[in-house]
Structure formats: C-alpha cells, structure tokens
Amino acid sequence: MIHLVLGGARSGKSHFAETLASNLTQDTHQPVTYLATATMGDDEMIERISQHKLSRPNHWRLVEEPFHLAEAIASNENSSVILLDCMTLWLSNWLCSHDPEAFTLERDALIDELLKRQKPIVIVSNEVGSGIVPMGELSRQFADQAGWLNQALAAIATEVTLVVAGCPLTLKSTTTARVNDHD
Template sequence: MTSPVALRQLFLGGARSGKSGLAEQAAMDSGLEVVYVATAEVNHSDEQGSMIHRVSMHKQRRPSHWRLVEEPLALSKTLFELDQTPCCVLVDCLTLWLSNHLCGPSRDLDATLDQLIMQVSNTRHHLILVSNEVGSGIVPMGELSRQFQDYSGLMNQRLAQICDEVTLAVAGLPLNLKNKPTH
C-alpha cells in the first residue's frame, strides 16, 4: 500500500451536481485503503423514501471493499481516530452533518465547527470532504433555513481556506477553484 500524503480536498456543488462521484473517483485514484464516512441519518419511516433512495445509490456506486463508518454527529472525533492509520478518508456529506447538528440536541455549533476545522487542519492522511454549495440561491424565509445557509456558507469558506484543493462540481464537471502547488 502507498504511504499516505496529508492532502485535504474539498468537493462542493449543488444537489445532483456530481460532487460525490468526483470525490469517490479521487478516493479511488489515491491508491490508499478508503474509509467512507457517511453522515446521513436515514429515517426509515420516511414515506417518500428519498433519503433511503439516495443512500442506496451511493452504496451501489462505491466499491464493496471500502470500509464504511456511519457518523452523523461526532465527526471530529471520528476523523481523529481514523488519522491514526494510513488511509484515504472520504466524508460525505458535511451539509448533512451540519443539518444533523442544527436539528439535533442543543449544542454550541460554533465550537463544534471550530473542532472540525482544527481536526481537518491537523490531519495526517488524505482527507476528501463533500459539501453542498447552498449560497447560490435565494435567501430562505425561515429562521432555521437561514441558519443552515449561513453556517454552511461559513463552514465551506473556512474549509476552502485550509484545504489544499477545492473543486466545484457543475453538471458533473469539475471546476478547480484551488490546487495544491506542485514543487
């Protein structure tokens, strides 16, 4: 197995933009063992079944030998624990993780986000993050929706600052916003 390189990649995009597929390809291209960290909380009583369908599509698309870790809330702790072994960690999706915190038990979201930023900054492995870009639309009317849009925008900005590479997915195509300098 190849020795890991501390590389932080951020894949952004709207719904169905292709960001997850691009991130999964980057993980495959890493040459490392891949650990897929899923942040979705699937509500099996969902009458529409939309989240169940999305999760099923992601499962079908990724290789069966990838290790799966389901972690909807304690992401910083999970990343710290995974940082102890050489691998490529793919986190899909940070906006679901953020939503889990906003809709979950009362917590200090600013401190939780600070912990995530610190852990991503200090990572020693290849880390691939997937997040929705939600700031291109209208400003939501509801308070919770506005908080979500504001926090996700701030989270994405902070992560983009510390990541080595940032890619925006549009119509399944990658638009490289930031590339790690080659020496």
C-alpha cells in the first residue's frame, strides 16, 4: 500500500501522515521507520526539524536521507511501515545539487522501488500547483517538477489524501477506484 498525503505548508499533512502510520502499526506494535529528507541548512529549518522530532513517538526509527530514497527504502524493506517526509524537500535537495540527470535516475529508481515494496509506505509531499506561476526560473522549475513528481506518485498510490486546514480529503482510494472502474 502506498498512501500519498498532499497539502500546503502548515496544512496538517505531516500530522495526518504520522497518525496514519501509527494506526497502521497499532496491531503489530512495530516501530515506524521515519525516512526524513530535510537538511539543517539554516536556523529556521533546524527549528522545524526539532518540532517534527518532538511530534513523533520516541520509539520510531529515524533514517535521514536527503538524496537516495530508493536505496533507503530497499535497505528498510523489513520495516512494517515507512513514513517518507517530504518529497518536495527531497526535490529541493536535488534541484540545488544542479544534477538533473542524477535526479531523473533517482526519481525513476524511487518509483521502481515503491512499486516493489510489499509493506505500507506513507509519503508526504507539498501541493504547490494551486497558486500562481512563480516569477523566477528556479521557482518555476521547482513547481513544474513537484507537480510531475506528485502526479507520478499519485498514479502508483493506492490512496491519495489532500489535507487542507487540518481536514483530510480523499482524492483516490482503492474503494473509489473499484467503483469508478465499473462506470
């Protein structure tokens, strides 16, 4: 099961994803593996990361990987649930590396690894396409790449939820997909 959780900044998407991951491990009592893509580039980001750490249970495993997510997921294949937060930070890491060819290879490897995974994974990503077209070239490239990345993830996800003002809205569900297949 791949559950993609989308939302804007401070929409409640990470809290929703953390609750979902906890619920998925409730019966097994196995810890969640939290796969974090953020890097501590400035004081504000250090504070954000600290707040995220405080919101998670202490017994969850933390894997910090800003670039090579396919490898990180493969090396944690025995984890009962992986919570991957956040795809747009991962994208920013790659865009700032100025290596588009390596990004394309890693993105394709990530999609392949997600398709192979047999256990649940919850993926958090920002929805950035609801606003105006950004003025700067890098900002436009980020918005375009984030949109394409979210579309690729949604295409393979079994569940997609958009979180707005703390309220989850189901965009795709295996239940609704089966109903729509019969129309």
